[in-house]
Amino acid sequence: MRAAVIIFPGSNCDRDMLSALRLAGHETVQIWHKETELPKNIDLIAIPGGFSFGDYLRCGAIAAKSPIFKEVIRHINRGGYALGICNGFQILTEAGILPGILQQNIGTKFISKVLDLRVNNTSSTFTHKYATNSIISIPIAHHEGNYFASKDDLKNLRDKDCIAFEYIDNPNGALDNIAGILSENHRVLGMMPHPERHIDNAHGCQDGYPFFEGLLQTA
Amino acid sequence: LNSLEYDKVESVRQGKVIEIGLSETSEELATTSIQEMCEKLLANTVIESYEIEII
Numbered sequence: 001m002r003a004a005v006i007i008f009p010g011s012n013c014d015r016d017m018l019s020a021l022r023l024a025g026h027e028t029v030q031i032w033h034k035e036t037e038l039p040k041n042i043d044l045i046a047i048p049g050g051f052s053f054g055d056y057l058r059c060g061a062i063a064a065k066s067p068i069f070k071e072v073i074r075h076i077n078r079g080g081y082a083l084g085i086c087n088g089f090q091i092l093t094e095a096g097i098l099p100g101i102l103q104q105n106i107g108t109k110f111i112s113k114v115l116d117l118r119v120n121n122t123s124s125t126f127t128h129k130y131a132t133n134s135i136i137s138i139p140i141a142h143h144e145g146n147y148f149a150s151k152d153d154l155k156n157l158r159d160k161d162c163i164a165f166e167y168i169d170n171p172n173g174a175l176d177n178i179a180g181i182l183s184e185n186h187r188v189l190g191m192m193p194h195p196e197r198h199i200d201n202a203h204g205c206q207d208g209y210p211f212f213e214g215l216l217q218t219a
Numbered sequence: 220l221n222s223l224e225y226d227k228v229e230s231v232r233q234g235k236v237i238e239i240g241l242s243e244t245s246e247e248l249a250t251t252s253i254q255e256m257c258e259k260l261l262a263n264t265v266i267e268s269y270e271i272e273i274i
Binding site: 057058061062065094100101103148149150 | 259260261263265266
């Protein structure tokens with residue numbers, strides 16, 4: 001896969017994202033948010049974690065209106081693949097690409113720790129390397145990870161098998177323990193936990209590697 | 220606040236005030252335009268509501 005990693009002022013997981021994609025054998029390019037065109041033949045757009053635009057206004061709100069985002073939306077509307085991790089997930093919801101919003105954690109504290117996720121959907125390109133309902137260990141690090149969606153949106157997520165990951169032990173108050181969701185066509189994924197931080201032996205855990213490895217093959 | 224003995228405080232809410240300087244003389248057009256801004260960027264209507272006041 002040829003992946004473009006979008007970088008905003010305040011992104012800080014872009015290098016981790018690049019490393020993870022490269023380790024899994026993908027070609028990567030870095031794209032600055034002020035670009036107005038994407039290179040040709042991009043298969044996947046990856047939006048990394050961080051604090052784009054200092055989280056001013058709302059997390060991800062300003063990034064979702066940046067110049068490159070018109071192209072990102074065009075890519076997704078064409079049926080292209082996209083991935084948003086942490087701030088990337090917040091940006092995808094603010095852009096209206098994924099339903100719902102990430103609110104401040106219950107307890108109002110920033111939480112940085114490793115926790116267990118259940119893989120609910122194992123048919124998407126992002127998750128097909130995992131066995132259904134397998135439990136994987138993935139780090140989280142966020143202040144606004146408390147997922148909320150309207151009743152209708154939540155029902156739609158359930159009906160269309162769009163809930164990709166659930167927290168085993170809900171850290172932030174997220175509705176129905178939701179940690180990551182897919183778009184209706186299952187080609188866009190947003191998640192708060194960081195699979196790119198658990199890919200290497202040196203990380204002490206490689207539960208995130210199948211996530212990036214799976215992107216090579218069609219689900 | 221109640222524990223600071225302001226006994227008459229019954230509710231507290233915190234919100235955002237965004238001041239916009241607009242080069243528009245028609246109140247109607249200004250309201251329409253700001254309403255658009257709220258929908259597109261300034262408010263996330265999944266969890267937020269907004270009011271517009273022209274001064």
